[in-house]
Every structure is written in C-alpha cells, then in structure tokens.
Amino acid sequence: MTLLPALRGSGVDRADALRVAGRTLSSEALEGCANAVADRIRGARAVAVEATPSIEAMVGMVGALQAGVPLVPxxxxxxxEERRRILRESGADLFLGAAADGTNLPVVPVDLRQRSWATQPEAEPxxxxxxxxxGGAGGSSRGVRISRRAIATELDLLADxxxxxxxxxLVQKAPLFRAYGLVAGLFGALRVGSRFVHLDELPATGPVGTIYLAVPGQWARIARDVPCARALSGARILVSGDAPLAPAVxxxxxxxxxxxxIQGYGTTETLIAVTGRADARGTPDTAGIALPGVQTRLLGGDGRPVPADGESVGExxxxxxxxxxxxxGQPDQVTPGDGWHATGDLATVAPDGCHRxxxxxxxxxxxxxNQAVPARQVEEVLLTHPGVHDVAVVGAPHRALGEMIVAYVVAAxxxxxxxxxxxxxxxLSAAHRPRRVYFVAELPRSAQGRVRKSLLIAAG
Known part of the structure; x- marks a missing residue:
C-alpha cells in the first residue's frame, strides 16, 4: 500500500506543489528532499518534528512517512515539561529540524539543498x-497511534x-499537530496529488484555492471580514472541521x-468520520453523514441506544x-473488543443519517x-463581534434554569x-444568551491550544 502515491512518480510534477508563507517546492523537489530525510532516519523508533507552519517542518513530516518511521508532531x-513527556511517552529517538527547548534528542537537520532519489520501501499497512x-482540554493529553492503513482509508473516503x-x-491554516490540519490537510493533498497552500493568515488577497479548510474560530473571523469572505466565492467547496460550527456563522x-x-466531524482517535458531501447532502447546521464503512450510534445515560429521530440526544x-x-504507554486503553470508540461528544442523528x-x-x-445548548454556537457568535478576540462558554448551576450560560471573553x-x-x-434564541460575562486577559489553554474549560468550570 502506497500512502503518498503522488511522491512515488505517479503524479504530475508541479512547480508549486507545496506553498508555505510565500515559499514553494515543486513535487520533484519535495520528493527529493523528503527522501533525503528518510535516508537519514530509517530504522528509528519514532521521530519528532516541531509542528510549525514551515516548509522544513513539512518536508520532515513527509520524510518520516517515506521512511516508515512514526511521526510525532x-x-x-x-x-x-510537556515536550519532555511527549517525547518520552512516544519513544521518539530523533528530532527533525532545529533543536527545540525541552529535548536533548539527537537532531537531524532538514536541508532543502539535499536530494535523494533512493527507492523507499513501504512499511506495513x-x-x-x-x-x-x-487536545488535553480536560486534563493531560494522550498520544494516539494512527496506522498507515487508517490514514489511507480516511483520505480516500474524503476524496470521494x-x-x-x-x-x-487546497488552502488551509489549521494546526499541523492536529489531525485536521496534518492528515486531512497536508497528507490529503499529497495523497490526492493536489496543490497544498498553508497560510500564516487568511487575507483577502493571496493564493486562490478550490478547497478551503479552516476551524470554526477562523470561519467566525472570516465571516466578519467582508473582503476576506468574498474572496473565497470562487472556491469549489469550503470546509469547517475540528469542532461544531455555529449556524449563524x-x-x-x-x-x-x-x-x-461543508462540515467534518471526528476526534483524534477516529479521524474525520462524519462529513457533508460536495453534492450538498445534509443541512447547514449538521456535520453530515457517516463516511462509507463507518458506523455511528448514540447511547443514553443508561447505556441504551437512543433513537435516530433528530431530537434525542446521546453520546x-x-x-x-x-x-x-x-x-x-497505555496498552490497556484500546478500542473495545466490539470495535466501538466512545467519543465523549453529545449528538443527535436524524432519520436520514445527518449528525448534529x-x-x-x-x-x-x-x-x-431542559434544552441542550451547544457552547460552541454561543462562542462562534460572540467571535463575530468585532471587539471580541477570544471566548470560552461554559455552564454554571442555576436554581431556576438548571444551568446558565457563562462567557469568559478576551475583548477590546x-x-x-x-x-x-x-x-x-x-x-440566537433566548436560551443561548449568556447570563454572566467575565472579561479576562487570556484563556487557559493546553499545550495543544485547546481551552481548558475544566479550569473555568472549577473557577466558577
């Protein structure tokens, strides 16, 4: 199984196959540079890469795939301290690129002047x-092992x-240490053979794409920047993922x-499992339907199945x-024997299979x-206000309402x-309006960039 066929001579050589912050690499140069990295790291247990949006980092990531060595972004x-934990747990024994704080691993530089045309053997699927x-929003983050077969299957299903x-x-700005930006973004483009553009910002002018990937917070900011949004009119599809999207955005x-x-839903453990399609099946406020071969189910608090009626909520x-x-590092924490992975997310499923x-x-x-109000919807609407820079919404106990909406806002x-x-x-409706608003200098975040809402809930 060839994971990145476009780098194995089966794709067209493009002068601008990879573009990052105005710098470009051709398909041929990317293959040669990645192979040069692969030659130097083959046989390693795992290799770590500082997941910065740079050509050097992306060449290192592709080189790890070419060498069949597990990549740790x-x-x-x-x-x-978090760096040391990630490197220790993952078993990384090399660091690609410039030396970084918090590690004493041997460093393998990524030099774009080096090329290799050696044939790289394919690793087992x-x-x-x-x-x-x-993300580590509720505590310590966990290292998730994702196989080459799972990635290849995921990308072929998304391509369809x-x-x-x-x-x-494909134009994106999603973080490269998250599955959405790395797997669906960078690796997806290289498997399909399309051009890939990673932006530092999402300006009104810049590379013109046919597919734009962004996370909900970025779409909320684009929504309030009229020239930027209108510049995307020529795209074929616009995709939001990594978190629920507010219908107002x-x-x-x-x-x-x-x-x-088009929305996409998944976790690090599942990759994108539910998505809208380019033929527009689904409704704007849903994440779409399960990909072919992927099964979903909802369970209530009693562990029993919840009906797919579009209203009943389950995990x-x-x-x-x-x-x-x-x-x-957690051999006992694997997918249950029946193959079902509990995501921890609440959802509804309509009779036509559309997931909310x-x-x-x-x-x-x-x-x-008695209404389940998605905090993300309130957050994304707050982010459409020009004076709001960052926001987190949580629930707090309320005698009459059950819970009330509380917003923590970084604002002008x-x-x-x-x-x-x-x-x-x-x-939004009256049920979505915050009862309390706290202005803060910054929100507590994990090393992966997720807001640590557990700390806000405890503080409240």
Missing amino acids: VPPLAPA TADAVILYT AWRWCADDV NERIRLLTSHSL LSIRGPTLFSGYV ILGRRRADVVHCR DGLTAQMLIDHVGRM
Missing part, C-alpha cells in the same frame, strides 16, 4: 504512521465525499460567498476502518431550561457585558 507552544496528541482530485488547490458565510460550509460512539490503534454535534458532555453542552476596551448579551440575542 510537537505543538510549538508546548512548555518544556498496520504500522504506525503518526502519533498525535489529543468532497470530489477531491489532483486539479484542486455558516449563514453569514453563505450570504457573502454563496457557499454553505456518540464510532467504529470503522479509520479508528486508531491504541494509546502510547453538540459537544462534550460537561464542557461543551449547557443544559438550560469599551465592550460591556450587555453589548455581548444583546449581540447573541440578535443571532
């Missing part, structure tokens, strides 16, 4: 391709769902671009060919007036709580 903002660490082909130009993007965002479990192989993702049972869903001077409450009220 390290979040650039991870503190030294069941071998680990990457070890990705979860999105009608993704070699003629496309989707609607504004539609008005500005004439495109309804979503997934099984299928894109699931992970296990957690590093509400979010994490405790951190991302507020039970207000001059904003008031009532201004933000009114802003949400204009775009």
Whole structure:
C-alpha cells in the first residue's frame, strides 16, 4: 500500500506543489528532499518534528512517512515539561529540524539543498504512521497511534465525499499537530496529488484555492471580514472541521460567498468520520453523514441506544476502518473488543443519517431550561463581534434554569457585558444568551491550544 502515491512518480510534477508563507517546492523537489530525510532516519523508533507552519517542518513530516518511521508532531507552544513527556511517552529517538527547548534528542537537520532519489520501501499497512496528541482540554493529553492503513482509508473516503482530485488547490491554516490540519490537510493533498497552500493568515488577497479548510474560530473571523469572505466565492467547496460550527456563522458565510460550509466531524482517535458531501447532502447546521464503512450510534445515560429521530440526544460512539490503534504507554486503553470508540461528544442523528454535534458532555453542552445548548454556537457568535478576540462558554448551576450560560471573553476596551448579551440575542434564541460575562486577559489553554474549560468550570 502506497500512502503518498503522488511522491512515488505517479503524479504530475508541479512547480508549486507545496506553498508555505510565500515559499514553494515543486513535487520533484519535495520528493527529493523528503527522501533525503528518510535516508537519514530509517530504522528509528519514532521521530519528532516541531509542528510549525514551515516548509522544513513539512518536508520532515513527509520524510518520516517515506521512511516508515512514526511521526510525532510537537505543538510549538508546548512548555518544556510537556515536550519532555511527549517525547518520552512516544519513544521518539530523533528530532527533525532545529533543536527545540525541552529535548536533548539527537537532531537531524532538514536541508532543502539535499536530494535523494533512493527507492523507499513501504512499511506495513498496520504500522504506525503518526502519533498525535489529543487536545488535553480536560486534563493531560494522550498520544494516539494512527496506522498507515487508517490514514489511507480516511483520505480516500474524503476524496470521494468532497470530489477531491489532483486539479484542486487546497488552502488551509489549521494546526499541523492536529489531525485536521496534518492528515486531512497536508497528507490529503499529497495523497490526492493536489496543490497544498498553508497560510500564516487568511487575507483577502493571496493564493486562490478550490478547497478551503479552516476551524470554526477562523470561519467566525472570516465571516466578519467582508473582503476576506468574498474572496473565497470562487472556491469549489469550503470546509469547517475540528469542532461544531455555529449556524449563524455558516449563514453569514453563505450570504457573502454563496457557499454553505461543508462540515467534518471526528476526534483524534477516529479521524474525520462524519462529513457533508460536495453534492450538498445534509443541512447547514449538521456535520453530515457517516463516511462509507463507518458506523455511528448514540447511547443514553443508561447505556441504551437512543433513537435516530433528530431530537434525542446521546453520546456518540464510532467504529470503522479509520479508528486508531491504541494509546502510547497505555496498552490497556484500546478500542473495545466490539470495535466501538466512545467519543465523549453529545449528538443527535436524524432519520436520514445527518449528525448534529453538540459537544462534550460537561464542557461543551449547557443544559438550560431542559434544552441542550451547544457552547460552541454561543462562542462562534460572540467571535463575530468585532471587539471580541477570544471566548470560552461554559455552564454554571442555576436554581431556576438548571444551568446558565457563562462567557469568559478576551475583548477590546469599551465592550460591556450587555453589548455581548444583546449581540447573541440578535443571532440566537433566548436560551443561548449568556447570563454572566467575565472579561479576562487570556484563556487557559493546553499545550495543544485547546481551552481548558475544566479550569473555568472549577473557577466558577
């Protein structure tokens, strides 16, 4: 099984196959550079890469895949202690690129002047391709082992769902230490053979793409930047993933671009398992349907199945060919014998198979007036306000409502709580309006960039 066929001579040589911050590599140069890295690391247990958006980092990542060595992307903002834990647990014995704080591993430089045309032997399909660490929003992150077969299957299914082909130009800004940016973004483009563009920002002018990938927070910012949004009108599809998207953001993007965002849902352990299709099956406020071969189910608090009626809420479990192989350092923490992985997310499933993702049972869903309110929807609407820079929404106990919505906001001077409450009220229902708004200098985040809502809940 060839994981990246476009680098094995089966694709067209493109002068701008890889573009990062204005720098480009051709398909041929990328193959030669990646092979030069692969020659130097073959046989390693695992290799770590500082997951910065740079050509050198991406060449190192591709080189690890070519060598059949498990890749460990390290979040650039991870503190030294977290870095040491990731490297120790993952078994990495080399670090690709410049030396980084928090590691004393031998360093293998990535030199774009070096080329190799050696034939790289393919690793076994069941071998680990990457070890990705979860977001760590509720505690310590865990290293997730993902096989080459799971990645190849995932990307072929996405290519079919999105009608993704070699003629496309994929533009993204998603982090390369997350499955959405690394697997669906970079590796997807290289498997399909399309051009890949990674942006430092999402400006109104820049490389023109046919597919744009971004996370909900980025789409919320694009939605309030009219020139930037309108510049995406010429795209073929716009895709949002990594978290639920607020319908109000989707609607504004539609008005500005004439495109309804295609959503994708998955976890680090499942990769993207549910998505909309390029033929627009599904509705704007759902994540879409399960990919072929992927099964989903909802379980209630009593462990019994919840009906797929579009209204009943349950915890979503997934099984299928894109699931992970296990957690590093935790041999007992693997997928259950029946193959189902409990995601921890609450969802509904309509009779036509369309999934609506509400979010994490405790951190991302507020039970207000017997209604399950997705915190993400409130967050994305707050982010459409020009004075809001960052936001996190959680639930707090309330005698009459059950739970009330509380917003922690990083904002420009001059904003008031009532201004933000009114802003949400204009775009969502009364149940979505925050009862309390706290202005903070910054939000607590994990090394992977996830807001640690457990700390906000405890502080409340």
